[in-house]
Amino acid sequence: MIIREKEPANLEMPFGQLAGFFTPNDQFYIRAHFPVPEIDPASWRLRLEGEVREARVWSLEDLRKLPATTVPATLECAGNSRVFLVPKVKGTQWELGAVGNAEWTGVSLGEVLRVTGLKEGALEVVLEGADSGAISDPPKPAGKIHYARSVPLGKALEGVLLAYEMNGEPLTPAHGFPLRAVVPGWYGMAAVKWLQRIVVTDRPYNGYYQTVDYAFWQRDAAGVHLVPITEMQVKAAIARPGVNEVIAAGTSYKVTGAAWTAEAEIVKVELSTDGGSSWQTASLGKEKARNSWRLWEYDWSVPPAPGRRVLLARATDSRGRAQPMERDPDRGSYEINHCLPIEVEIR
Amino acid sequence: MIIREKEPANLEMPFGQLAGFFTPNDQFYIRAHFPVPEIDPASWRLRLEGEVREARVWSLEDLRKLPATTVPATLECAGNSRVFLVPKVKGTQWELGAVGNAEWTGVSLGEVLRVTGLKEGALEVVLEGADSGAISDPPKPAGKIHYARSVPLGKALEGVLLAYEMNGEPLTPAHGFPLRAVVPGWYGMAAVKWLQRIVVTDRPYNGYYQTVDYAFWQRDAAGVHLVPITEMQVKAAIARPGVNEVIAAGTSYKVTGAAWTAEAEIVKVELSTDGGSSWQTASLGKEKARNSWRLWEYDWSVPPAPGRRVLLARATDSRGRAQPMERDPDRGSYEINHCLPIEVEIR
Numbered sequence: 001m002i003i004r005e006k007e008p009a010n011l012e013m014p015f016g017q018l019a020g021f022f023t024p025n026d027q028f029y030i031r032a033h034f035p036v037p038e039i040d041p042a043s044w045r046l047r048l049e050g051e052v053r054e055a056r057v058w059s060l061e062d063l064r065k066l067p068a069t070t071v072p073a074t075l076e077c078a079g080n081s082r083v084f085l086v087p088k089v090k091g092t093q094w095e096l097g098a099v100g101n102a103e104w105t106g107v108s109l110g111e112v113l114r115v116t117g118l119k120e121g122a123l124e125v126v127l128e129g130a131d132s133g134a135i136s137d138p139p140k141p142a143g144k145i146h147y148a149r150s151v152p153l154g155k156a157l158e159g160v161l162l163a164y165e166m167n168g169e170p171l172t173p174a175h176g177f178p179l180r181a182v183v184p185g186w187y188g189m190a191a192v193k194w195l196q197r198i199v200v201t202d203r204p205y206n207g208y209y210q211t212v213d214y215a216f217w218q219r220d221a222a223g224v225h226l227v228p229i230t231e232m233q234v235k236a237a238i239a240r241p242g243v244n245e246v247i248a249a250g251t252s253y254k255v256t257g258a259a260w261t262a263e264a265e266i267v268k269v270e271l272s273t274d275g276g277s278s279w280q281t282a283s284l285g286k287e288k289a290r291n292s293w294r295l296w297e298y299d300w301s302v303p304p305a306p307g308r309r310v311l312l313a314r315a316t317d318s319r320g321r322a323q324p325m326e327r328d329p330d331r332g333s334y335e336i337n338h339c340l341p342i343e344v345e346i347r
Numbered sequence: 348m349i350i351r352e353k354e355p356a357n358l359e360m361p362f363g364q365l366a367g368f369f370t371p372n373d374q375f376y377i378r379a380h381f382p383v384p385e386i387d388p389a390s391w392r393l394r395l396e397g398e399v400r401e402a403r404v405w406s407l408e409d410l411r412k413l414p415a416t417t418v419p420a421t422l423e424c425a426g427n428s429r430v431f432l433v434p435k436v437k438g439t440q441w442e443l444g445a446v447g448n449a450e451w452t453g454v455s456l457g458e459v460l461r462v463t464g465l466k467e468g469a470l471e472v473v474l475e476g477a478d479s480g481a482i483s484d485p486p487k488p489a490g491k492i493h494y495a496r497s498v499p500l501g502k503a504l505e506g507v508l509l510a511y512e513m514n515g516e517p518l519t520p521a522h523g524f525p526l527r528a529v530v531p532g533w534y535g536m537a538a539v540k541w542l543q544r545i546v547v548t549d550r551p552y553n554g555y556y557q558t559v560d561y562a563f564w565q566r567d568a569a570g571v572h573l574v575p576i577t578e579m580q581v582k583a584a585i586a587r588p589g590v591n592e593v594i595a596a597g598t599s600y601k602v603t604g605a606a607w608t609a610e611a612e613i614v615k616v617e618l619s620t621d622g623g624s625s626w627q628t629a630s631l632g633k634e635k636a637r638n639s640w641r642l643w644e645y646d647w648s649v650p651p652a653p654g655r656r657v658l659l660a661r662a663t664d665s666r667g668r669a670q671p672m673e674r675d676p677d678r679g680s681y682e683i684n685h686c687l688p689i690e691v692e693i694r
Contacts, residue, residue: 050568090485126569138437141564142676145571199569204551206573211558217488221397222473222546224492226553329489 001027004092008032009174013097018239018258021287021295022072023100025167030174031077031098033147033209034133037194041178046162050126050200053117060178063162066107066115071161071184072289074101074260078187078214078229081237081336089333096237096340099260101293104182106163109156113200118153121202125156127181127192128199139212146197149190149214150205150228151183159183162195184291185262186230187335189214217330224330231262233337234323236269236296236315241344249346250304255282259315260293268316269296275310276325276339282313302346311342348374351439355379356521360444365586365605368634368642369419370447372514377521378424378445380494380556381480384541388525393509397473397547400464407525410509413454413462418508418531419636421448421607425534425561425576428584428683436680443584443687446607448640451529453510456503460547465500468549472503474528474539475546486559496539496561497552497575498530506530509542531638532609533577534682536561564677571677578609580684581670583616583643583662588691596693597651602629606662607640615663616643622657623672623686629660649693658689 001011011030013023041060049055077098079091109125128148135141151160161182164171171177176193183190189209210228218227236259247253255273259266265288270279285295296313303309316322327338348358358377360370388407396402424445426438456472475495482488498507508529511518518524523540530537536556557575565574583606594600602620606613612635617626632642643660650656663669674685 128570139559139562139679141566141571142679148570201569205569206553206558206562207570208564208573211553211573212486215486215553217555219488222548222552223475223495223554224488226555226558332486332489 002095002097004094008035010092012094013100015096015237015239016242018256021285021292022102022167025102025169025172025175028100028102028166028175029077029098031188032131032174034131036173037130039130039178039194044178046179046195047197048112048116049197051119051122051202052200053119056116058112060164063107063112063164063179066111068105069108069161070103070105071182072101072103072292073182073184074099074232074291074293075182075188075191076232076260078189078334079336081340082333084336084340085327085333091333096239099237099258099293102167104161104163105165105168106161106179106182109160109162109181109198110158112162113157118200122153122200123203124150124152124201124205126150126199126201126205126207127195128197129192130194130196135208141208145208147192147209148207149192149209150201150207151190155183159185185232187232189229214334216332216334219330229334232260233335234261234266234315234317234321235259235337236313236323237340238311238313238342241311241342243342245344246347247302247344249302249306251302253300253302255298255300255311256295257313258293258295259313261315261317261321262291264317264319264321265290266294266315267318270314271298272312272314273300273309275341276312279314306347308343308345311344312339314339349442349444351441355382357439359441360447362443362584362586363589365603368632368639369449369514372449372516372519372522375447375449375513375522376424376445378535379478379521381478383520384477386477386525386541391525393526393542394544395459395463396544398466398469398549399547400466403463405459407511410454410459410511410526413458415452416455416508417450417452418529419448419450419639420529420531421446421579421638421640422529422535422538423579423607425536425681426683428687429680431683431687432674432680438680443586446584446640449514451508451510452512452515453508453526453529456507456509456528457505459509460504465547469500469547470550471497471499471548471552473497473546473548473552473554474542475544476539477541477543482555488555492555494539494556495554496537496556497548497554498537502530506532532579534579536576561681563679563681566677576681579607580682581608581613581662581664581668582606582684583660583670584687585658585660585689588658588689590689592691593694594649594691596649596653598649600647600649602645602647602658603642604660605640605642606660608662608664608668609638611664611666611668612637613641613662614665617661618645619659619661620647620656622688623659626661653693655690655692658691659686661686
């Protein structure tokens with residue numbers, strides 16, 4: 001793993017190691033804002049409160065008694081590929097590997113909410129982690145805050161898993177033991193780890209991690225305003241070759257990678273080996289699942305002449321969304337899904 | 348006027364000059380984020396759009412044909428008294444005079460909305476000024492934005508004036524000519540100047556000036572989250588003496604000032620001349636109006652012994668709210684209404 005920050009640990013998968021549809025747990029990227037909280041599973045409880053019929057406390061055993069589901073889902077950090085932004089922007093300088101695909105097992109948040117019972121005014125559901133700390137740059141709250149994120153009620157009832165297993169194994173501490181959220185189709189910031197409290201609110205929740213952080217500026221009829229980052233944007237990433245890789249002239253080279261989107265299927269991945277002048281269609285892998293990535297590959301006939309070449313991959317999904325060639329500056333330091341140049345040397 | 352920033356002009360009234368219930372227009376503080384826009388009143392139009400029956404454009408003449416109302420209201424800059432914060436915080440270093448009381452004449456926003464007609468989903472009303480510019484510090488939108496602020500629909504229907512006159516005179520360019528909002532009871536940031544567009548939205552508007560700026564961190568059952576600054580907090584300010592004023596020992600000195608609050612009356616102003624150890628009741632001025640300040644005075648028998656003294660004023664309103672002695676750190680650099688020390692020298 002590539003260390004992007006030592007403490008709290010922020011680790012990236014070297015994306016060139018992409019080898020299968022599911023990412024092994026020990027290769028799955030780790031994004032943390034605060035140190036890993038120490039949690040004793042026996043005394044750990046999940047509090048469910050706010051606009052519910054009656055506030056309720058769940059043990060791990062209580063949750064395991066509810067029907068379990070297993071859901072494959074790709075998680076991508078909303079800041080993945082930030083190192084490609086020029087000029088450089090603030091934030092962890094992820095390259096390509098702050099993304100992974102896993103099978104998550106747990107209980108659906110909707111089930112937990114239905115069992116508990118909601119009040120009429122329920123509007124959003126705040127997922128709060130046990131991890132906490134102070135923010136350094138303004139605008140910032142005073143003192144410590146917990147990592148927290150909300151989802152609209154509709155999404156909470158349908159599209160959120162409270163997961164206790166990852167690829168068939170209990171979560172590790174770094175991945176949110178004993179319980180984390182997984183919001184398939186959304187960037188990783190919604191997948192709150194170390195869940196300790198779920199609050200149903202009757203008004204919009206403008207938490208730090210969906211306003212000052214993990215939000216972007218939307219321009220529409222109302223003007224310019226902050227919108228929380230939610231769905232992953234369509235994106236293809238090249239796993240091999242890597243930047244500055246030396247490739248033998250006149251040979252055949254298998255270019256590989258993965259492509260993903262939200263609430264749709266990847267229907268096409270194109271590859272350019274000449275900086276975007278021409279595009280060829282890549283072959284898509286057989287394994288697929290909604291909100292999981294799709295592997296792809298392309299057999300490149302490497303030209304005989306030596307020199308430098310820029311490779312670009314471009315995905316299109318079943319909702320007709322294709323990756324943009326240019327960066328949208330209103331996206332700030334997030335949702336980096338324009339076609340990313342991988343420069344190689346033919347020798 | 349005290350210059351706090353030259354361009355755009357940010358001017359403060361020297362608060363020691365407080366002399367009457369209404370602040371003369373040329374002494375009324377000026378807060379601007381961008382340069383004053385040049386507006387030709389003949390071609391100027393107010394666009395009203397969004398969740399309305401039909402988008403509509405208003406000329407100044409159209410608006411003047413609607414019933415006019417005159418409303419007295421105190422406007423205080425949400426950052427007034429920031430210079431008292433230790434350690435120093437970012438932002439314009441206002442002392443006491445970023446506040447004033449005026450009579451505003453115009454048409455009620457509610458009237459304009461009713462004449463236009465609203466759609467069912469109407470939730471908030473965005474007031475957009477013609478002033479615009481780029482933000483320098485992140486988190487910030489790319490490019491230029493207009494100054495804008497929203498009010499919830501209920502407030503828009505009842506409590507907002509679209510003013511074209513200030514103390515019986517047409518607005519000056521610096522005060523928002525030809526049309527500005529006045530939101531009685533709310534801090535000045537809601538009183539959008541140079542209005543050019545009003546958008547009725549069907550979802551919460553998280554504009555720059557109510558999230559990154561002009562917002563504070565609220566701690567409640569949902570956790571810590573951003574809330575736009577709205578109502579003025581109860582506050583008494585000492586106009587005379589000023590900081591470091593030299594006062595003759597053994598004489599009588601008339602301490603004066605003003606006190607204000609939102610949607611309530613000032614019922615008590617207390618003064619301490621010994622740094623908060625003991626408090627005496629000040630006399631309240633006769634003139635009063637909802638959401639306007641109340642003048643107050645106190646005849647201080649200055650002690651015969653020389654030395655330094657700290658004066659403090661503390662207001663209480665009819666809703667039982669009194670000024671706090673300590674600063675709430677979650678208010679950041681706004682809503683500075685704790686009792687402010689005015690240190691003087693008795694000689």
